Amino acid sequence: MAKRKIVVLFGGCSPEYTVSLHSAQAVLEAMDPQLFTPIPVGITPEGQWYLYRGAFSAIGSDRWKNAGPCIPAMLSINRAERALLCIYEHTVERIYIDAVFPVLHGQNGEDGSVQGICELAGIPLVGCGMLASALCMDKDRAHRLAAQAGIRVPLGTCILPEDRLETLHRHAARIGYPMFVKPLKAGSSFGITRVSTPSQLDAAVTLARQYDRTIILEQAIAGFEVGCAIIGNAQLCCGKIDEIELSHGFFDFSEKYTLKTSKIHVPARIDSATADQIRQTAMTIYRVLGCRGFARVDMFLTPEGEILFNEVNTIPGFTAHSRFPAMFAAAGLSLPEIVRRVIELAVCR
Secondary structure, three states, rough: OOOOOEEEEEEOOOOOOHHHHHHHHHHHHHHOOOOOOEEEEEEEOOEEEEEOOOHHHHOOOOHHHHHEEEEEEEEEOOOOOOEEEEEOOEEEEEEOOOEEEOOOOOOOOOOHHHHHHHHEEEEEEEEOOOOHHHHHHHHHHHHHHHHHOOOOOOEEEEEOOOHHHHHHHHHHHHHHEEEEEEEEEOOOOOOOOOEOOOHHHHHHHHHHHOOOOOOOEEOOOOEEEEEEEEOOOOEEOOOOOEEEOOOOOOOHHHHHHHOOOOEEEEOOOOOOHHHHHHHHHHHHHHHHHHOOOEEEEEEEEEEOOOOEEEEEEOOOOOOOOHHHHHHHHHHOOOOHHHHHHHHHHHHOO
């Protein structure tokens, strides 16, 4: 059988550019060379696309633009081609491909934009499609749909750019303190503030609006966060449930990537019945939001044993230390096996 040619997109116009580089290097190094021909395509923070023909090891350290040939490239939207177009001075080379694997985090990559290009072009896509990606990125709409399916969600409300200051404070008083102020569409906890008093609210809103003009006020939930890693389309496979132990504050960007004062327990320190309930809740959310391929579903577990939906990461981290592969490693699935499975789900979809 011929090897599958897989475009791996990395970088991107997002505050999570550097996170993507580490995940993409891990994915590229985990791809079985007997089964796949990886085609790395880097997207700069300015939005330029390049076919990268250098060493994978230069990607994570952001040396890729100077570590090997970089050829301007783009996906062809001609559905008859399924091709990557490489643009030279006097010619265009077409590389025919089997699938696109976007290893992009946050805006302009995880929000349905790149997924829409692939769907328009008729190119098989590794992971969630355009609609599911857009819905999961939108914290308010994701919660509304999950609530319609009977899933408990934190009390929250959207604050639009045109809303007056008194509207903001009225909604905050209704939700109560402490609360979280978040950009509506952002990842890696960028722009999120835990607000304990009304005097902290305006500064938190200003920070959140650096990442999205629409923000969300959300009730702080007592307890701790748990996650469930899922692979599958019709049939779903779950990793072990994990648990985030915090010494103080919340799981912000710094803690997610340094774990200076927090710990992640895999499997979570919960009984098997609770773990199964979390797993079933996660699979319901995954299906309600139309997820395909893979995703990580994050929830809260309260001291009373209630489960509340937090968010879905449609392109979670893929490094050796990331939560998604760690949950599957605890269930006996290695990163190369994860990568193989999610690619096969795409090309056989």
